[in-house]
Amino acid sequence: MKVKHIKLFLISVSLFFGALFLASCSPSQAQASKPGALLWGENCVRCHNAPSPSAFSDSQWEVVGKHMRVRASLTADEVDKIVEFLKMAN
Amino acid sequence: MRKVLLVLLFLTAMLSAQEKPGESRFLLRGYAHSGIEVRGDETTFVGGSFNPIFLWRQSDKLLFEAELEVEYENGETVIGLEYANMSYIINDYATLRLGKFLLPFGTFASKLHPAWINRLSSKPLGFGHDGVGPARDLGVELRGGVPLGDAKMTYSVYMINGPALNDGTNPNVEPEEAGMLLYDRGEDNNNNKAIGGRVSFLPLSNSSMEIGFSGLYGKVGNVESKYEDLAALLYAVDFSYVSRVSFLSGVVDIKAQLNGVNVDDASYFNVEDSSNYSFANQSSAYYVQMSYRPVNMGSDFINSLEFVGRYSELSFPDGALWSSDQTQYAFGINYWLDWRTVVKLSYQFADTGVHEAEGEAGEASNDAVFLHWAFGF
Numbered sequence: 001m002k003v004k005h006i007k008l009f010l011i012s013v014s015l016f017f018g019a020l021f022l023a024s025c026s027p028s029q030a031q032a033s034k035p036g037a038l039l040w041g042e043n044c045v046r047c048h049n050a051p052s053p054s055a056f057s058d059s060q061w062e063v064v065g066k067h068m069r070v071r072a073s074l075t076a077d078e079v080d081k082i083v084e085f086l087k088m089a090n
Numbered sequence: 091m092r093k094v095l096l097v098l099l100f101l102t103a104m105l106s107a108q109e110k111p112g113e114s115r116f117l118l119r120g121y122a123h124s125g126i127e128v129r130g131d132e133t134t135f136v137g138g139s140f141n142p143i144f145l146w147r148q149s150d151k152l153l154f155e156a157e158l159e160v161e162y163e164n165g166e167t168v169i170g171l172e173y174a175n176m177s178y179i180i181n182d183y184a185t186l187r188l189g190k191f192l193l194p195f196g197t198f199a200s201k202l203h204p205a206w207i208n209r210l211s212s213k214p215l216g217f218g219h220d221g222v223g224p225a226r227d228l229g230v231e232l233r234g235g236v237p238l239g240d241a242k243m244t245y246s247v248y249m250i251n252g253p254a255l256n257d258g259t260n261p262n263v264e265p266e267e268a269g270m271l272l273y274d275r276g277e278d279n280n281n282n283k284a285i286g287g288r289v290s291f292l293p294l295s296n297s298s299m300e301i302g303f304s305g306l307y308g309k310v311g312n313v314e315s316k317y318e319d320l321a322a323l324l325y326a327v328d329f330s331y332v333s334r335v336s337f338l339s340g341v342v343d344i345k346a347q348l349n350g351v352n353v354d355d356a357s358y359f360n361v362e363d364s365s366n367y368s369f370a371n372q373s374s375a376y377y378v379q380m381s382y383r384p385v386n387m388g389s390d391f392i393n394s395l396e397f398v399g400r401y402s403e404l405s406f407p408d409g410a411l412w413s414s415d416q417t418q419y420a421f422g423i424n425y426w427l428d429w430r431t432v433v434k435l436s437y438q439f440a441d442t443g444v445h446e447a448e449g450e451a452g453e454a455s456n457d458a459v460f461l462h463w464a465f466g467f
Contacts, residue, residue: 007285014247025183027237031295042297045332045341047197048207048466049429056117063117063145066153066177069185071201073235073244076182 032077036085039078047072053089061086117145120157123205125434125462137462138162141172141204153177173226187231187248194233194246194288195304196326196347198377199225205464209343209381211434212460214402215418216349216375222404223324223349223375224273224306227251229283240295244302245287251277252284252308253324257317258358266411268358269371271310271322271351280318284308290328302328310353322353340384348376362411369409377402383426396424398436416442418456430466435459 044050056064065083068074074082122140126133139161146154156174160167175189192200198217202208203225216222229250236243254275258268286306293299304326311317328347335342353371360367381398399421406414422436440456 011285018245018247021236025236025238028239028295031237031240031242045343046297046300046330047201049426052429055430060117063115063147063153064119066147066179067117067119067145067155069179070153070155070177070187070233073233073246075235075237076179078235 027077034081036081036083037089040082040085043072043074043078043082051086053086056086056090058087058090061090115147117147119143119145119467121204121206121464121466123462123464125211125460127211127461128459129457139205151179153179183236184232184234187233188229190226190228191231192226193224193248193250193286193306194231194302195223195225195286195306195324196288196328196349197300197302197330197345198328198347199223202345204466205462206430206432206466208464209379209396209398209424209434210400210420210422210436210438210460211462212420212436212438212458214347214375214377214379214400215404215416215440216373216402217347217377220270221349221375222351222373223326224253226274227284228276242292242297244290244292246289247285247287249283249285251275251279252282252306253310253322254279255310255312255317255320255322255353257312257315257356258361259312259315265359265361268361269353269356269369269407269410270412271353280309280311280313282309286324288326296333298331298333300328300330302326304328317356320354320356322351324352325350334385338382338384339386340382343381343383344379346376346378348374350374360411367409369407369413371407371410373406375402375404394426396426396432398422398424414442416440422460432464434462434464436462 041050061083065079069079120140120142124135124137126135139159141157141159143155143157148154154176157172159170159172171190173190173192175187175191178186180186194200198214203213227250229248231246231248233246234244236245253271253273256263256267256270256272258265263272284306285308286304288302288304290300290302306324308321309319310322311320326347326349329345331344333342334340351373355368355371357366357368377400379398379400381396383396385393387393402418404414404416406412418438418440420436420438422434425433427433437459438457442456
């Protein structure tokens with residue numbers, strides 16, 4: 001039981017400080033102003049070739065965006081800009 | 091098999107039928123690969139596998155994803171569930187995932203293993219099935235990406251059923267491999283959930299470099315066995331650097347990962363001489379891979395080429411019946427037909443030094459040539 005309590009305590013403390021940390025994080029001005037095309041070029045190639053905008057329809061890009069947001073741990077701002085760029089270039 | 095395919099077709103049709111005109115919530119994606127391999131005197135066509143991925147965007151906050159692996163092995167079609175989970179987007183920087191998911195234990199198993207993403211036809215030593223470290227499991231996960239000024243970090247914390255110890259007492263689970271961890275077992279073998287996580291940093295403003303640290307801890311012994319309190323600590327360190335290099339007129343991609351597994355010491359039954367024996371139960375595997383694609387050479391043909399090399403090592407514990415030290419070199423040339431379709435020609439050679447518990451050492455070469463095609467869809 002003791003080990004379980006210690007585990008629970010450590011998890012609670014980690015979540016508390018993690019939440020505080022997340023709340024205090026923000027992108028720099030330069031990062032925040034990056035356009036979708038740049039973010040598309042920078043983030044997709046970390047794992048695979050950058051996709052062609054014509055690979056999917058606009059509504060399909062919405063689904064792909066959600067999928068990659070989870071898979072690649074992208075932020076909401078990054079995904080929104082990338083999907084917007086892909087839809088515009090489609 | 092026919093029933094499974096009919097169910098899949100039915101589900102696909104049902105999901106598609108629920109969509110309003112012009113609005114697509116369902117998406118069928120995936121990848122497939124096949125090829126021919128030459129090993130020693132044997133030449134054979136292999137693969138014939140495909141992995142459909144089902145995506146369903148329930149709302150702006152809810153996503154369901156599932157992947158099947160359909161393989162043709164030994165004359166039979168084998169279907170496996172890679173993952174099936176629901177993601178709930180809590181806020182800009184946090185997503186909750188429930189179900190069976192690819193574990194962020196390093197990056198190879200969670201991001202880089204699909205045939206159209208993996209630059210070589212084979213996987214690094216210790217990163218395939220029965221490797222060092224888990225690839226997927228059932229549980230709950232909190233994950234996300236967070237901006238840190240010009241840099242960025244990603245995080246994941248999760249609780250899963252966790253690995254199980256092969257304690258050698260089940261004759262159906264290779265008793266000669268007592269002490270080895272078994273992954274992706276479905277149900278938990280004890281009441282203890284394993285806890286793990288990964289933190290990665292992308293220190294450069296263009297996100298070209300990523301360094302990740304992963305850990306997983308939990309009890310692994312079967313409940314009500316003498317191994318019940320046995321625990322294991324697993325860790326991984328991964329590195330990635332992808333960047334255009336102007337003087338090379340192309341893109342350089344470097345990937346590396348180290349996996350380690352430490353299981354508490356215990357005594358196991360030796361099936362070869364009916365004695366009990368123990369050993370320091372530590373395993374590790376790592377790979378380093380570099381690829382170069384000359385995308386700015388001016389010629390479409392040359393721009394579509396890619397050159398790749400990889401070194402990998404695998405080490406299972408000295409003194410165990412399954413002890414082994416292996417090394418592998420792999421080199422390849424790829425030709426990209428488009429951004430998600432590739433033909434891969436590669437050559438690899440390996441030293442599989444199999445050490446018996448008595449101390450005898452054997453060396454076996456394992457040279458192979460692969461010609462594979464792979465595509466994502």
